[in-house]
Amino acid sequence: MKKVLTIAGSDSSGGAGIQADLKTFSAHGVFGMSVITAVTAQNTQGVFAVQDITRDVIAKQIEAIFEDIEVDGVKIGMVSQVQTIEVIAEQLRHYAPQTIVVDPVMVSKSGYHLLNPEAEVTLIKELLPLAMMVTPNIPEAEVMTKMSIRTLKQMEEAAKIIYQMGAKNVLLKGGHLEDDSTDILYDGREFSYFSSSRIATKNTHGTGCTLSSAITANMALGYSLNEAVSRAKEYITIAIQHSLSIGKGVGPTHHFYTLYKKAGLIE
Ligand SMILES: Nc1ncnc2c1ncn2[C@@H]1O[C@H](COP(=O)(O)OP(=O)(O)OP(=O)(O)O)[C@@H](O)[C@H]1O
Ligand SMILES: Cc1ncc(COP(=O)(O)O)c(N)n1
Numbered sequence: 001m002k003k004v005l006t007i008a009g010s011d012s013s014g015g016a017g018i019q020a021d022l023k024t025f026s027a028h029g030v031f032g033m034s035v036i037t038a039v040t041a042q043n044t045q046g047v048f049a050v051q052d053i054t055r056d057v058i059a060k061q062i063e064a065i066f067e068d069i070e071v072d073g074v075k076i077g078m079v080s081q082v083q084t085i086e087v088i089a090e091q092l093r094h095y096a097p098q099t100i101v102v103d104p105v106m107v108s109k110s111g112y113h114l115l116n117p118e119a120e121v122t123l124i125k126e127l128l129p130l131a132m133m134v135t136p137n138i139p140e141a142e143v144m145t146k147m148s149i150r151t152l153k154q155m156e157e158a159a160k161i162i163y164q165m166g167a168k169n170v171l172l173k174g175g176h177l178e179d180d181s182t183d184i185l186y187d188g189r190e191f192s193y194f195s196s197s198r199i200a201t202k203n204t205h206g207t208g209c210t211l212s213s214a215i216t217a218n219m220a221l222g223y224s225l226n227e228a229v230s231r232a233k234e235y236i237t238i239a240i241q242h243s244l245s246i247g248k249g250v251g252p253t254h255h256f257y258t259l260y261k262k263a264g265l266i267e
Contacts, residue, residue, distance in 0.1 A: 002030040002220040003069055005097075006213060007062070007088055008077030008105075009038040009050075009114065015252030016042075016108070016206030017078060021213040023255040027235070028217035033069070035061040037088075038080045040114070044205055044247030047112035052080050055087045062091040073099040073220035075213050076127060082119045089126035099219045102131040102167065103212035106140050109205060109250050120144075129166035133225070135212045136162065138176040152182065159186035169225060171215070175207060183211075185229055192226055194233040203243035203251035210253060211236045 004025050011017035018034050025032030037058060041049040065071065074097050079085045092100065104123055106115045115123065120143060128134055138149050145161045147154065152174075159170045163186055174182040181199075185192040214232035223231060239253035246252060260266045 002072040002217075003033060004030045004073045004075070004213075004217055004220050005033045005035065005065060005071050006075045006077065006216075007035040007037060007079075008075070008209070009040050009080065010036050011040055011042055011206070013043040013205075013247065013252070015044065015246075015250075016209045020206040020209040020252070020255070021075060021077065024210050024213035024235075025217050027255045027259060028214065028221065030072070030217045030220055033065055033071075035065065035088075037078060037084050038114075040078075042108070042110075042112075044249035044251055046110040046249070047108050047114070050080070050114075052084065055083045058084060059087050059091055062088070062095070066091075066095040066097075071095075071097050073097070073101070073216040075101045075103065075216040076131075077103050077209055077212070078105045078114045079119070079123060079127070080114065081116050082122045085119055085122045085126050089130060092130050099132050099216065100130050101212050101216045101219070102127050102134045103208055104134060104136050104140050104144070105208070106143060124165050128162075131167040132219070133169040133171055133215065134162060134167035135171045135173060135208065135215070137173045137208055141172050150177075152184070155182075155184050156186070156191060159184055159191070163188055171229060173208060173211065175204070183229070183233060185226065187225070192229070194229055196233065196237045199237070199240045199243075201240060201243050202249075203245060203253065204240060205250045205252045207236055207240060207253060210239060210255070
């Protein structure tokens with residue numbers, strides 16, 4: 001069985017972060033492991049408190065995994081603080097796993113700064129050069145490139161700028177645009193496009209976490225980069241189509257719809 005690691009924050013409501021990542025890994029038939037960078041108190045309505053995990057405990061979690069287990073893929077999500085990023089980068093340079101997908105999580109859907117704005121530069125400088133792929137959404141790409149992104153053309157321009165920052169591939173997600181949800185992949189030479197119709201739902205908590213975890217799982221399973229993104233896009237689209245009205249705010253997506261359906265657990 002392939003073994004895949006998420007380095008991210010915990011979401012108490014289970015829709016995003018570590019919890020979304022582990023559900024996604026399970027749905028892909030890979031063994032999920034986690035390094036927790038921060039514990040958030042959050043639900044579908046907001047983030048109410050964050051406790052960052054110390055540098056030392058983050059280093060020890062990474063060490064405990066890599067000293068014992070072969071890791072087939074790593075996904076990085078919420079990294080919170082400068083010192084968190086530095087210790088992750090240090091450890092990953094040491095253990096040098098082949099597949100690292102960086103989701104540069106900055107602000108939650110509810111508007112909370114999950115990344116200290118002072119750490120934005122550190123994230124770019126330390127993590128992007130380690131990344132096989134970086135998966136910004138439009139607001140994150142705007143912060144990284146300091147440009148305004150409203151069209152596909154501007155997405156392409158931004159992807160080229162982010163590529164220059166050191167990631168081997170850039171997947172710029174179009175979930176925040178108004179029309180179809182088109183994500184664009186740039187590998188330094190050409191663009192590939194992954195489109196789905198916009199699904200009319202408010203329940204999109206953790207969509208970015210889920211997509212980057214699905215890409216990591218598919219890469220660990222041996223799919224080519226394009227195939228990994230294409231399969232992940234299909235997975236997130238089904239998860240959003242069958243998203244769950246849990247809580248009073250932005251609900252989570254459904255990670256196991258296809259599996260439950262096949263098993264006859266749902267109609
Ligand atoms: N309403 C929607 N209908 C269809 N696809 C969507 C919708 N919203 C998001 N997506 C898709 O979900 C994936 C995640 O994109 P999105 O831009 O929402 O990421 P994100 O903002 O980083 O997510 P989050 O911060 O919630 O984890 C992309 O493939 C995007 O195209
Ligand atoms: C721990 C953690 N990681 C990531 C997100 C981003 O997800 P969203 O943008 O849907 O709030 C989150 N809310 N919490």
